[in-house]
Amino acid sequence: MIRIAAVGDVHFDRQSHNRLGQHFLGLEDKADFFLLAGDLTQTGHPEEMRVLAEDLTKCPIPIIAVLGNHDYHSDQVNQVTGILNEIGVKVLDGSAIHLEVQGQSVGIAGTKGFGGGFIGACGADFGEPEMKAFMIHSRINARKLESVIKEMKTDYKIALLHYSPTAQTLAGEKKEIYPFLGCYHLAEAIDYGRADICFHGHAHAGIERGETPGGCPVRNVAQPVIRHAFNIYTLER
C-alpha cells in the first residue's frame, strides 16, 4: 500500500511560521511522501517561500511539489524554486520523479497546468494572438504532462497539478470562472497516460472528489477544501 500526504494552496506569507511544521511530528509512520499542489506562497516572493521552507525542513518524508499561479506572481520563479531545491524538495514542471516505496516503484509526474475550460465551455486557439497564446500554452503544458506520464514504467503513476483536469472538483466555484480553474487537456493527458490518481489545488471553493472522463480518481487537495494541514490517501492494487 502506498500512503500519500497531500495539500495545496497553503499560501504562506511572511507571518505563516510553523503553520505546517507543527503537523509533521510522526508523519513518517503515516505517509511515504508528501505532495504540494501549488500556491505555496501568497505572492511568489522569496521571503514567503523561505518561511515555508523553514517549516518543510521539519518534514520527515520526501517532498514533491508543483508551483501554482500565486507562486508566479512576483516573477521570481527561479528564486522560489531554488529555495525549495536547497532543502531537498523536488519541484516538478513538466517532469517526473521516481520513488521506491514499500518495494514498489512510484512515478510522480507534475506540472502547474493552466486554464482553458472544459468540453462544451472551453477556449480555442482561434482569433487574436492573445487567445491563441492562452490555449496553446494550456495544450503544450498538458501534452508535456502526457508524454512524461507515458514514459513512466513504474508500478504506480501519480499526476500532480495545480489547475484541475475536471469540472467535477470545481463544484461550488462560480461557473463563469471554470476556464480559469482548469482545462480538459489535463484530463486527456492523465487518461492517455493511464495515471492511477491525480491531485490538484487552485479551486478553493470546490470539492475534494471527482474523476476524469477516463475514470482516474481526482482529488482537489486545496487546503480550504480539505480543511486540514494535509490529507492522507492510499493506493493499493
Ligand SMILES: [Fe+2]
Ligand atoms: Fe490558491
Ligand SMILES: [Fe+2]
Ligand atoms: Fe491557484
